Amino acid sequence: MGAAGSWALGRLGLPAPRLPAQPRPAWLGVAALALAAVALGSVAWRRSRRRRRRRRQQVGTVAQLWIYPVKSCKGVPVSAAECTALGLRSGHLRDRFWLVIKEDGHMVTARQEPRLVLVSITCEDDRLILSAPGMDQLVLPSKLPFSNTVHDCRLFGLDIKGRDCGDEAAQWFTDFLKSEAFRVVQFEKDMKGRPSREILPPFVQNYQVAYPDCSPVMVLSEASLADLNTRLEKKVKMDHFRPNIVVTGCKAFEEDTWDELLIGSVEMKKILSCPRCIMTTVDPDTGVIDRKEPLETLKSYRLCDPSEKQIYKSSPLFGIYYSVEKIGSLKVGDPVYQMV
Structure with missing residues (x-):
């Protein structure tokens, strides 16, 4: 992993881990005849194991689907979506395909400008309509000149590249945030995404993302949120955590155990747990950053296993990142299957 990738991991609370040395294979030195016998005897077992790995076990149901077109702005609930290699899509809505940047190109999120969470988005025909308190609507075309x-x-x-959305969009965000000059850019499907090998530890799958932090899809269960709220004086909403797929019908934190999922015609594979940061302390209704809750409470009981501390360090875990292994479509009400 290069210097940029290591720096990125630090921003996410994920230090670049050292891969453990591969253990010496146990079968080295075994006699050739014994090896042949074992190999012949295990053919049927391996085939059976492959079949078993494709067996489906329902673990829940899709309760909500969310697309966040502009990074850090409000999500748009949808009843159905396509799941592409770069994340969810519904019509002209693409997940985190738009980004607010400083004039030098650096991204701007609610970590720096918490009032971004007050910007709501609707889609009409091929246009995105943005609204915010005290502002006239901003119209963004889905296809730029x-x-x-x-x-x-x-x-x-x-x-990563981004096509400028024009002076009107830049002025709109500049006027709303009132801190410095901003631009807005759009990711286009023929642009090169950020490769996973430069974002995360090198043992994750090979994929690309546009403007999401780490992965194309994030999954969280209603039960996990309910569990957290039993520990909080001031309850929080799913909006604090910005998942793409919300699952119902499972136990709290059961999603931690799901490796491969089948939802609708979409197959996904777990990358790693989502390490949480101060973004979770931005109130989605007021745009005020608390910098304490629910992050502090999560840290009290959702830290990683000591064996994974090299990956997650002191970040609490809440939700699961997935890569898309097979593109397809999914909808609210679909069964969520774990492949076991």
């Missing part, structure tokens, strides 16, 4: 500038943007120390 090819003549618009393509910026070199910077997310967690990594480079």
Whole structure:
């Protein structure tokens, strides 16, 4: 992993881990005849194991689907979506395909500008309509003129492109946030995403993302949120955690154990747990950052196993990141199957 990737992990609370040395294979030195016997005897077992791995076990049901078109702005609930390699899509809505940046190209999120969470989004025909308190609506076309500038943007120390959405959009966010000058960019499907090998530890799957922090899809259960709220004086909502897929019908934190999932025609594979940061302390209704809750409570009981401390360090875990192994479609009400 390069210096940029290590820096990105630090921003996410994930230090670049050292991969453990591979153990010496136990079968080294076994006699050739014995090896042949074992190999022949295990053929049927391996085939059976492959079949068993594809067996489905229902672990829940899709309760909600969310797309967050502009990073750190409000999500849009949808009843059905396509799941592409880059995340959920519904019509012209794409998950985190738009990004607010500083004039030097560095990303801006609610970590720095918490009032971004007050920007709501609807989609009409091929246009995104943005609304915010005290502001006239902003209309963003889903397809930008090819003549618009393509910026070199910077997310967690990594480079990625984005096409400028124009002066009106830039002025709108500048007027709303009232801190400095901003631009807005859009990711286009022919642009190169940020490769997973530069974002996360090298043992994760090989995939790309546009402007999400780490992965194309994040899953969280209603039961996990309910469990957290039993420990909080002031209850929090699912909006604090910004999952794409909300699952009902399972126990709290059961999603921690799901490796491969089948939802609708979509197959996903677990990458790692979602390490939480101060973003969770931004109130989605007021745009005020608390910097304490629910993060402090999560730290009291959702830290990683000591064996994984090299990966997650002191970040509490809440939700699961997934890569998309097979693209397809899914909808609210779909069974969630674990492949066992």
